[in-house]
Amino acid sequence: MRIRNDDKYYGLAAQGFHWLVAALVLTTIGIALYMTGLPLSPDKIKVYNLHKSIGVTILALAVLRLLWRLASPAPPLPADMAPWERRAARASHVALYGLLFAQPAIGVLHSNAASFPVLVFGVFALPAVIGPDAELKQVLEVVHRWLGRGFLGLICLHVAAALRHHFVLKDDIMRRMLPGRRA
Amino acid sequence: MTGRLAGAIALMLALASAPVAPAAAGDAARWTVEPGSRVGFIAQQSGAPVEGVFERFEAEIRFAPGDLAVSRVAVTIDVASVNSQSQDRDQTIRSASLFDVETWPSARFEAERFEAVRLEPGGDGEFRALGRLTLRDVTREVVLPFRLGFQDHPDEPGTLRARAVGELTVKRLDYGVGQGLWTDTSVVADEVVIVIDILAKRAGQ
Numbered sequence: 001m002r003i004r005n006d007d008k009y010y011g012l013a014a015q016g017f018h019w020l021v022a023a024l025v026l027t028t029i030g031i032a033l034y035m036t037g038l039p040l041s042p043d044k045i046k047v048y049n050l051h052k053s054i055g056v057t058i059l060a061l062a063v064l065r066l067l068w069r070l071a072s073p074a075p076p077l078p079a080d081m082a083p084w085e086r087r088a089a090r091a092s093h094v095a096l097y098g099l100l101f102a103q104p105a106i107g108v109l110h111s112n113a114a115s116f117p118v119l120v121f122g123v124f125a126l127p128a129v130i131g132p133d134a135e136l137k138q139v140l141e142v143v144h145r146w147l148g149r150g151f152l153g154l155i156c157l158h159v160a161a162a163l164r165h166h167f168v169l170k171d172d173i174m175r176r177m178l179p180g181r182r183a
Numbered sequence: 184m185t186g187r188l189a190g191a192i193a194l195m196l197a198l199a200s201a202p203v204a205p206a207a208a209g210d211a212a213r214w215t216v217e218p219g220s221r222v223g224f225i226a227q228q229s230g231a232p233v234e235g236v237f238e239r240f241e242a243e244i245r246f247a248p249g250d251l252a253v254s255r256v257a258v259t260i261d262v263a264s265v266n267s268q269s270q271d272r273d274q275t276i277r278s279a280s281l282f283d284v285e286t287w288p289s290a291r292f293e294a295e296r297f298e299a300v301r302l303e304p305g306g307d308g309e310f311r312a313l314g315r316l317t318l319r320d321v322t323r324e325v326v327l328p329f330r331l332g333f334q335d336h337p338d339e340p341g342t343l344r345a346r347a348v349g350e351l352t353v354k355r356l357d358y359g360v361g362q363g364l365w366t367d368t369s370v371v372a373d374e375v376v377i378v379i380d381i382l383a384k385r386a387g388q
Contacts, residue, residue, distance in 0.1 A: 040272070043367075114269055116229075
């Protein structure tokens, strides 16, 4: 397999970004669903720090991934896709990318507003972008929670669309993101 | 807490060494803490500093000019007035796991001994207050170093105002501030710096 995308398949780099980010996003959403109900304790802070560390990693990867996508464009969609399908695919992909940037950024701002440091894998703490702000913290908390749920919903839609392409439409859309496959 | 104490000490020292302080022997002078004074702390949470203040505290500062032996400072802090810019964290600080304000609402600093470390002309200088710090139900001896400066009161000409600034590092677990899960120091470090910045003026002037 090649590193770069070709006109039919995603290359190793794009596939690596996709599956690594997918694993990190699902992991950190899973942690999020578990952690919010915990009573405040050192262990809760550790779990939050893990959630934040993964989130910051996702944000960094999103930057690299977008740069790579510009350098190595995605393979074109099948010619027989309906316009509404193209629009839906485009909109959902733009939304997924947007969330990869927005959700971690809002999380960091929420931590700043809540006056809790963002420690990345125990190595370094991010400098605070904004100061403590109890009202803003409440707003960001609600936004982060609902964007997270929206993210999960969008991922389900994304997976359902891929499965539809593979099993119903029987095209290469899903296969082109799977490693080691060459038709 | 220490801040108040330090402030009190500073005031005493100031009075002792300042050009003012003409009182007769046995005539104790009181200092009144002014708005803008601050008693707070810097803790390390997840390796990053977290600052907080205690918004309510009271200080009794007495200084007998030329007679430090009868000087004393007592600072009482309302622990529930903690503000670390996070309601969740403040609630935890008040809880039984940390300060247990239901059982021990106050923290206290008292000192009766003061030492001049370095004196400057005009009564400014660096000092140490030797006293006792009580958190929860644990009292330990502490030494609070502080810097003291005097100036004419900006709003009340003719009145002397003192400012005392100091820091004291304590180990929270020495005082039981951290029970159960909170004895874990990997998230919130054992060492906490108590910071004081006290403004006070001579009472009755």
